[in-house]
Every structure is written in structure tokens, then in C-alpha cells.
Amino acid sequence: MTATDTLTAPAKAARGGGAAPQLKVRKLEAWYGESHALHGVDLDVYPGETVTLLGRNGVGKTTTLRAIMGIIRKRKGEVEFEQKSIMRVPLHRIAHAGLGFVPEERGIFASLTVEENLTLPPVVARGGMSIEKIYEIFPNLLERRTSPGTKLSGGEQQMLAIARILRTGVRLILLDEPTEGLAPVIVERIGEVLKVLKAHGVSVLLVEQNFRFASRIADHFYVMDHGQVIDSFSVSELPSRTEALNTALGV
């Protein structure tokens, strides 16, 4: 069976349509040591959706992703993935539930070659992309497959960071600031990659500072402040919200 056989058609945004959310977060709190970073975050991601967390620096967007993933262990509240609680699942079992994570700093390993980086995350479910397919989409990774991962440019590293999660067959990806510090041309490329993800039916929970970028690919938005979600709206409401958002985000 090839990867493309199992692809589902891009799910229509199921919000309000009665379907259960794929990822359901309720009253999520988290701490860094003594400091209370999240004060009860509520959000949903429905199958096939791309959902973006907006907010200024330091309001807890990255922390939310890390707390959902279980990288921050000191947390409270409820996280359900596909109707099962993952709060008590050990970190190394989370990915096997179907959840993938691309950290803000990309996490490309210097002591591993590009190909080793690509094949490092274990395949957790069927339906992931094959290596051949990945090299087809990202030809420069094929070209540089034997060089150390960190010798790639920033944009290539980001591609690699996303590509290696595509391989694993996870059904939802937590993606932290993929466009940070990248040239517009590269940002464009990453936008295309996210559309490919969508076409494959993979859901994405995206943290993004680049609002223009996010507005082009997301189906739904959450706005965060002070460790909480303060607003939520769908892409169709975006035009009427732009002004209020600009104030909230301090653009």
C-alpha cells in the first residue's frame, strides 16, 4: 500500500456540525517551576482543520503546545485526543497516539545527517508519507541527505522539521512558529507545504506571529492573552475582526 492510497479527502471544517473535536483542551494550566504560565486554556481542533493560536510574545502560545504534548509535566486540566485523555500518557507514548510536534527551535540534530534527522521519529501510524514522496516534495533535502542537519539553511531546516513529522503518519501536528526569521520566499514555500498537509487530511495546531501568513491558511483562530484564550473566531469572520485584532496583537 502506498501512502497516497490511504489519504482521506480534506475534511470540511466540522465545527458546529456535530462532529467531535479531534483535540479537545479544557482548563489547561501549566507551570514553569514556580511560575504559573497557563491559567486555564480551552480550545478545540476538529479533524482536518488548521487552527492558529494568535497573541503577543509571552502570552503562553508555545507553552500551550508544550503542555498539550506533555513536555511540560507540571500541568492540570484536561487534554483529549480523539476522545481519549492523554494527560496520563507518558511523553514517549503521546506520538504513538497520533500527535506530532515541531518545536519553535526546529530541533534539527547537529550530530545526525539530514537523512538520519528525517528518519529519526518512529512511524506511529499508517498513512505517513514515504521517503521518496518527501524527497519529491523537498528536492533539496535529497541533495543534502548526507550532510549534518544543522548545515542546512534556516528555511531548509524548517522544511526538514516538518517533513520528518509527515513521515510518521501522525494525524495532528503541533507546529510552533514555522515562519520565524525566514525570508518571504521561504515563508511562501512553507505555506504550500501546509496546504499539502491539509490535502492529506492532517490537522494542524499552529502558533504564528505572522498574522498575514496565518490568515491565508487557517480555518479557525484563537487569541491568547495572559495564559488564557480570550477570543475565538472562524476564517469567515476574519474581515470584521481585523481591526480589533490589530489592537489586541499590538500590530
Add this chain to the structure above:
Amino acid sequence: MSATHADTIVMPTRKSPVPAITFAGLILILAILPAFVYPIFVMKLLCFVLFAAAFNLLLGYTGLLSFGHAAFFGGAAYVTAHALKVWQVTPELAIIAGVVTSIVLGLIIGVVAIRRQGIYFAMITLAMAQMFYFFCLQAPFTNGEDGIQGFSRGNLFGIIDLNETMNLYYFIAAVSVLSLALIWRIVNSPFGQILRAIRENEPRTISLGYSAQRFKLAAFVMSAGLTGLAGALKALLFQFATLADVAWQMSGEVILMTLIGGIGTMAGPVVGAGILVGMQNFLATSGLPVTMVLGGTFMICVLLFRRGVVGEFLHLLERRKG
């Protein structure tokens, strides 16, 4: 892992509320103790209390774990013994010679070791001390495996005969109390505050304009000198100096004393030295394997008891206060 556990090897220092009373009490206890306990045992204890306190000056207040303090302890013991036996100087001069030796050794080892931090610092001090051990093993004046022994303690300042047990007792007690007071003074001085600042956050201290390396070296040399004083007193007390004083096991013992008592507390080394010396005295006659018990104690302390006796006590007190 409970967040209430100490996550770093050093604990915040707590100012003793009534240091003057504490020291007065210590002097009083030392004055009447010989009526109840063998003076020799108390003197041995005092030597190790001083050793542990000097070591804690470095670990507890500067955050540097030295695994090579036996070099200073044993080095000073050798020189003091040699000075008494061969040069036949008065005991105070012999002790000064021992202390100067350990200060010089502290400078040499310190300059090399402070170039790295943390575990590397520990490994480097261990290796440098081992080098000194091999030097002592081969140098003719140490008499190899036999050590230096069979000398008179001589007369303090040429007048007070230290071969009289009680004379020796009051001398060692006085020197120990003065040294502990000195350590207390160092810890609570501006210099001590800078050391603690380095321990907490070295880059920040540097950005404030302090040369962290120089302060660390100064602390290292002071600790070495005071350790040397402990070693010199021990040589004077037992009238011998051997390879055991410079061996790495001795460095391990002082770490254990400080750990059991409570790293970074003033009273910790006193309590820790008491427990360990008492334990060794007990084990020596019990037929149990001493090293094995020490090793097990070490493991238990690290796993369950990282604050040490005094540290746990203070922690309990603080929690009770709310």
C-alpha cells in the same frame, strides 16, 4: 519528583540568629567536654570539624565541589610532621609551615581547576590531588608507606609543653574555635556575598563587573589553607603523617561529612564530622566493612537526604513557621 527537594547542590545560606551565643556555647561545651569524653577523641573530632568547615566554605558557599582536598590536608600534615621531626622547630612554626604548604598547593591546583566548572572541576581536583599523592609516594622525605612518625610535639612558643594532653587540648580547641569564627566571618562578609552570587548566577556576577575567576581562586586558596590547618593539627595530635592523609578516600570522607551534616550550613560540617568520626570509631571495633558502610551511607544520603541533618532540620523549622 517532588519540587520541594533541593534541586541544586547548594542551599541558600541562613544567617544564624545569634552567632555570638552560639560561639559562646561552643566554647563552654569545649571547656567542660574533657570531663566526660576522652580529650583525644574530642581533638580528633575538632580536626575533622575544621576540615569539613573549610571544605564547606568552598562547596556550600561557592558551589565548587573539590574532590582533591586530601592534598591540602595530607600535604600540610606531612610538612608539619617533617618540620617537627627533622627541622625541630616549635609547633606553631611547624603548623605555619604546613598551612603555607597547603596555600601554595591550593594556588597551583586552583589555577588549573577553576578553568572548568561543575563535574569537570571535581574530576580535575581529584586528578591533581592524585598527582600529589604519587609525588608523596615517591618523595624521600615522606618515608613512603611508613609515613613520618615518632617525633615530639615540642613546646608551644618554646614554653608550653604540648605533650601534656590538656595543654594540647586547649591549644587545639582555641585554634579550632578561632578558625570557625574566621570562616563564619568570611561567609558573612561582602566577599562571602560575592561568592554566593557567583554560586547562584556566575554570568550575572561577571556582568556586574566582578572577576568570578579571581574570587573563586581566592575562595579555593582560603579553603585549602584552612584545610591545611586541620591537617597540621591532626599531625600534631597523632604524631604521624601518612599516605592515608593524602589519598582520595580522605577527600571522599570530607565530602561525606559535609553532605551528612548539610551542605551550605554553618553547623552542618560540625554535625557531619561528629557523625562520621563517631561512626568510624564504632565501625572500627564492630567487624563490619568500613568502606562498604561509608559507600552505602553516601548513596542513601544522595538519594534521600540531600539536605543533610542540619539542612533537614532547618527545612522543618521553616515549614513549621509557614
Add this chain to the structure above:
Amino acid sequence: MTTIFGVALPVLTGQFLIGLINGSFYALLSLGLAVIFGLLRIVNFAHGAFYMLGAFAAWMLLNYAGIGYWGALFLAPLVVAVVGMVIERTMLRALYGLDHLYGLLFTFGLALLLEGGFRHYFGTSGQPYAAPEALRGATNIGFMVLPNYRGWVVLASLVVCLGTWAIIEKTKIGAYLRAATENSTLVQAFGVNVPVLLTLTYGFGCALAGVAGVLAAPLFQVSPLMGSNLIIIVFAVVVIGGMGSILGAIVTGYMLGIVEGLCKVFYPEAANIVVFVIMAIVLLLRPAGLFGKDS
């Protein structure tokens, strides 16, 4: 007779060989330390004790179970690995996330416990352990007569060191290990069972010490304290090489063994301390060590 710098050639090659043998042990032991430190961030003070344990395991296998050298070469490291893994699972694990110095102190206590225990039951005098039949005798290799067992030790340690290097650099499990050394949380978030990886790595590092112990058994006597001074020299080797590099640990190990051996020829008084002197010089000139990246 040929002489170099006024030293007879056989003397020189003899000491060179002794240096190479010591270097083999330094390399095996510092390799194990580097592998463990890389992932667990624990300086394994008990490494010398595990080396002793390997030698004793071989001796016990022979005397209590009748299993000879070749069986022991495989079984003794396994025994050491199992002991190491049990300790990691039950105790060492509790120290992750604390100051690294606690790991050093704990394993120091473990070393005292193991060495003290064996000394209590076996005394300080060593137990003899014969080299296997096939490796007795000596071979004339032209410029010197090489005792077969010594040649075997050098060869075996080289194979084990290079094999370990290949596993780490060229295999999937090696890639996990390298990646987890850089960022274990992320590797775990990818779905790799890092806690098990930590246990296996500690066991593997201890097994390397066990291999060294079996190799050493016929050369030196099997004694409780055989590892206690060795570990300090190996620490110095590790400081010289810098802990970051696997290959660095191997190369530095052999190099310092040879330097030490040659020092015995030219300046025997300093042979015991030459490694420490080199350590001091390296630290003054290049604090991160010869192969170290961090500082």
C-alpha cells in the same frame, strides 16, 4: 644493538607495548564514561568498580561454574551490564534533573560499596586468572617478541572500541543515542522510549568496563582495588580528551597509554604522574580538552 636516544630498541618497544596495553584499558574505560556521560550526564565514578566486577565475574565463572575465558568474555560483561541496569532503574534514575554533581557523588558511594564489599570477602591480595590455552606463549614479530595474550588484548580492545564507534555513528539506535544526547525531550516527544534508552546506555557503558575487566584478568591479578586508582587516571584522560567526542575518548586513551609507557623509559620517576601533568597543561592551554566542543 640498535638504540634510539641511547635506549636499546627492545626496551623501547617493550615499554611501547606496555603503554599500548594500558592505553587499551584507558580507551575502553573512557569510551564507556563518554557514552554514559553523553546521554545521562552522569560521571560514572563506579566505572573502576565495574571494571573490577567484570574481572571478578570472570574469576567466579571459572571457579564456581567452570566457565572458561571465552565464555566469560561474553558472560561477564553481561553480568556487569545487568548490575548496572538494575542500579540505573532503581536508584540512579532518581537523580536525573538534579545537579550533575549528585550523580558523581552517588556513583562514588557505589564504588566504595562495591570495592569495600569485595575487599571484605576476598581480601586485598589478588586472585590469579590464567590466560586461555590458545593465547599462551609468544610470537617473534621481527623487531620484538610479542606475548600472544598481550597482542590479543590490544586487538580485542581496538575491535570493541571501533565496533562501539560504528554502532553509535552508523546505526539507527546510534542515531537515537546521538539525538537524545542533544535533546532527549524532543526525541521522547517523537515517540522514542528514552527512559529505556537511558537504561540500555548505562548498561552498555558498564559492559564496556566489564569487557576491560575480563581482558585485564589474566594480565593483572583479579583484586578488589584494581579499578580504584585506574578510574582517576581515566578521569584525567577524559578531561584531556574532552567528554564530547566518542572518537576523542578512544584516541586520547591509546595516546596517553603510549605516552605513559614511553615515559617509563626516559624518565621513570614521572611515569605515574605524566598523565596528570598533561592534563594540567591541556587545561591551561585548551580548557575544553583536545576534542571538546563545549567550554
